[in-house]
Amino acid sequence: MSLYLGDHPPVVPPKGDVTVKEVRAYVCGSKDAEEKGGGAADCHAQAGGHWIVDTPISNPMSCYPMYKRSRKQWGIDAVGSMVVEVELTNGMVGVGIAIAGEPGCYIVENHLARFVEGQDPRNIEYIWDQMWRGTINYGRKGLTIQAISCVDLALWDALGKLRNEPVYQLLGGKTKERLPVYATTVRPDVAKQLGFVQAKIPLPYGPGDGDKGMKANIERIKEVRALVGEDYPIAIDCYMSLTVPYTIELARKISKEVPGGVKWIEEHLHPDDYDGYAEVKAKVGHKCLFTCGEHEYTRYGFRQLLEKKCCDVLQPDITWCGGITEARKICGMAAAYDVPVIPHGSSVYSYHLQYAFQNCPMAELIMLAPKADVIKPYFGDLFLDEPLPQDGFIDLDPKKPGFGVTLNPDFPLRRPYPRTADKLRTTDDVEKSAKEAPKGDDWLAKAAHIQAGSY
Helix, strand or coil: CCCCCCCCCCCCCCCCCCCEEEEEEEEECCHHHHHHCCCCCCCCCCCCCCHHHHCCCCCCCCCCHHHCCCCCCCCCCCCCEEEEEEEECCCCEEEEEEECHHHHHHHHHHCHHHHCCCCCCCCHHHHHHHHHHHCCCCCCCCHHHHHHHHHHHHHHHHHHHHHCCEHHHHCCCCCCCCEEEEEECCCHHHHHHCCCCCEEEECCCCHHHHHHHHHHHHHHHHHHHHHHCCCCCEEEECCCCCCHHHHHHHHHHHHHHCCCCCCEEECCCCCCCHHHHHHHHHHHCCCCEEEECCCCCHHHHHHHHHHCCCCCEECCCCCCCCHHHHHHHHHHHHHHCCCCECCCCCCHHHHHHHHHCCCCCCEEEECCCCCCCCCCCCCCCCECCCCCCECCEECCCCCCCECCCCECCCCCEECCCCCCHHHCCCHHHHHHHHHHCCCHHHHHCHHHHCCCCCC
């Protein structure tokens, strides 16, 4: 039974209002430029010798010895950064970022742009829904949703500039005056000295390293605990690399052998192993918290994590999960289960969301200095003014509209799929499509002519 009891007229921007003029998608000028620029949208796009790629970190490919030495060997940074600009007819430009590379640029320029150009930038929900529905046949998760996220973030940035307000104000305003920040790092002692409220370290070894690897993991966690003391919170990132039995054993050993234990164990299983996550939480959820969701997509994926009681904390990446438009739905769903949301990375794109939602207690900053000894911008040199935490807190400037950051004009970017002016969709095109949209009984009568070949 349908509740569509009449036609829903197409949405057409009011005459004379500001609309979206053009959507443009870029990649870094080269892989070398991406690395020299600090990784841009991809925190793993770092030169050799950087801790995030060249220290022992358990990962899904750790079971293959030839790929253990460096995560760059198996291509953790292969796809690369993508930057999207949404230009309005008044000249304002919004900026979004994601990991999607040239494939993402193709999707944006040749598919998603038709749902954005010529539209009212205030109708973000309408635009997002069309982008999502229009890509379901090949999308749903992964790169396609990351491309949608990138466009969505650019739209929110443009809307904030149009309204002359920070994005967090558009989302409902502040729920906290300042945002606490924890550090992901291999130097938790430095993180503590810098004032971060918690340190998270990568687990060095996984099941492919045998019982000796498990022992080395426990020794590393003991070492960290000794460095920071029993009262300082630490967490463990497993990057989708463990199994259910291994995780259960790890949690029990940490609880038994590490003074003070750990706050949480993160992303211990393959992202699609919902039953496995639920089993781990059911069996050892009293030992520590369990978190996941960094590599999950849209409200439908997060609904499964919540309904199956897979975790204690959700960790969507705002630049991957569907952007702000989808992340606010995820936060709303999580609130109904009393589950906190602590996004993965995302910098300003998560900070504004976390300002606006009460169930977002703190933010993450990955320490991207090669030796993790100083604070660096999460997006490297991509922005001129990315806010950085001081004494463990992020303070967003209420006078800066949008996400409050400025794209660095000197950062080398390349547009792999440029479109000429005649290929851009305009408000006139939107109006024409609206007028040509099939309506009512005329549309419903068409099926009667199919058999006769009259369409």
